[in-house]
Amino acid sequence: xxxxxQGQLYAGDCIQGDREATDAxxxxxxxxxxxxxxxxxxxxxxxxxxxxxxxxxxxLLQYAAMAGAQNPPVTVAQLLxxxxxxYSPAFAKLEALDQQxxxxxxxx
Numbered sequence: 001x002x003x004x005x006q007g008q009l010y011a012g013d014c015i016q017g018d019r020e021a022t023d024a025x026x027x028x029x030x031x032x033x034x035x036x037x038x039x040x041x042x043x044x045x046x047x048x049x050x051x052x053x054x055x056x057x058x059x060l061l062q063y064a065a066m067a068g069a070q071n072p073p074v075t076v077a078q079l080l081x082x083x084x085x086x087y088s089p090a091f092a093k094l095e096a097l098d099q100q101x102x103x104x105x106x107x108x
Contacts (some may be wrong), residue, residue: 001026010037042104048098056098063091 001021002014008030009021021029046052051059067074067086078086080095 001029027054038104038107042101045097045101045104051094051097056094056101059094060091060098063088063094 001009001011002016002018002020003009003025004018009025013083014020046056049057063079064076067076067079076095078084079088079091082092
């Protein structure tokens with residue numbers, strides 16, 4: 001890989017005046033490319049579900065608060081348990097999406 005006079009990294013034949021990229025420059029490029037791919041996966045999940053991070057986190061907190069305010073209180077575990085009468089499919093789907101995004105975000 002090569003670095004041109006503007007500091008941009010490229011592959012292919014070297015153009016006169018450019019220099020060979022160092023291992024550190026190549027590693028930095030590859031790391032930024034993989035982070036961009038992970039972020040695009042997160043963006044696709046959030047856009048595809050119409051659920052950006054702020055909205056998703058607000059809804060999860062609201063579900064938990066409303067469940068806890070019931071008499072008797074309902075726990076998040078009960079909301080996620082399909083065998084429980086308090087099970088909420090919407091909450092379970094939202095929680096699954098949030099866990100998927102968190103797993104991707106941990107790779108950034």
